[in-house]
Amino acid sequence: MDILHYGCGNVMIPYLIARQKDTLRDYPIHFIEKDFLETAVEELRSFDLAILNENLGDFPTLVDLHANLFNASSATMTGPLKRARYFIDRYDLIQPDERPFNLNIGALDALDKCCLAGIPNIFLGEHSCEAQVPESYRRYITVRATGNPERISLYGHNEYTIKFSHLEKVARTFGYRIIRCPFADFLPFEFTDKLRCIMNQPSPGCDEHEIIRHFLTDLFQYEYLLLTSDLTSEKRKELSANGINEP
Numbered sequence: 001m002d003i004l005h006y007g008c009g010n011v012m013i014p015y016l017i018a019r020q021k022d023t024l025r026d027y028p029i030h031f032i033e034k035d036f037l038e039t040a041v042e043e044l045r046s047f048d049l050a051i052l053n054e055n056l057g058d059f060p061t062l063v064d065l066h067a068n069l070f071n072a073s074s075a076t077m078t079g080p081l082k083r084a085r086y087f088i089d090r091y092d093l094i095q096p097d098e099r100p101f102n103l104n105i106g107a108l109d110a111l112d113k114c115c116l117a118g119i120p121n122i123f124l125g126e127h128s129c130e131a132q133v134p135e136s137y138r139r140y141i142t143v144r145a146t147g148n149p150e151r152i153s154l155y156g157h158n159e160y161t162i163k164f165s166h167l168e169k170v171a172r173t174f175g176y177r178i179i180r181c182p183f184a185d186f187l188p189f190e191f192t193d194k195l196r197c198i199m200n201q202p203s204p205g206c207d208e209h210e211i212i213r214h215f216l217t218d219l220f221q222y223e224y225l226l227l228t229s230d231l232t233s234e235k236r237k238e239l240s241a242n243g244i245n246e247p
């Protein structure tokens, strides 16, 4: 199986790539050291599985967009705005209301490429701006979910939370089966009395509690999409052909 696993600690740091190559030396892994957004669809066609774990938030997000920007003809648009318009039109992304909104243009671009390349299995996971906590945990766990991608400021760079419903729309257009869940789905935990007590405190009592609270919250703040397709290569080609006129 050919696996595309994007990101390598910090993918642009050759030392970390070398370490990962060494760790995985016994497996038939093909390394590509390249900006994903510069990667052509053709280069992705041979892969059976793409894993995009915790990197879509690093990709560019357009911020403070206004819906009326997209009422104009796309012929007058250039650069990222033209690309944004392409995604909004092609994938029927919900027209936002009057408020300014942010668009995960890099994440849309990355998934669009994987789908156009016909990769049959795709996993992607990130901080979600649409996260939800099941009713039974809501007393203890609070996530941020404004529905609009939000900036997360980190040391040396910013990331943005991901609007998963947009990515679902991309996948649906290509006929993928979609599983969408929080990370808690595959990292189950036992909600013991001790854990309940830690989560119920108004603030963490010690470092260990703070780590636990953060980890447990992230199990719901992070979502994943598992996309699988068994469409024939002819059907995929047909769907890919729809994307030929992309800007």
Ligand SMILES: C[S@@+](CC[C@H](N)C(=O)[O-])C[C@H]1O[C@@H](n2cnc3c(N)ncnc32)[C@H](O)[C@@H]1O
Residues within 6 Å of the ligand: 006, 007, 008, 009, 010, 011, 012, 034, 035, 036, 037, 053, 054, 055, 058, 059
């Ligand atoms: C938080 S790390 C995730 C690491 C990954 N889960 C792994 O197992 O290696 C985010 C990664 O995304 C990579 N990244 C960010 N923008 C990228 C781009 N345009 N092309 C390729 N990788 C990128 C960063 O270099 C970093 O390695």
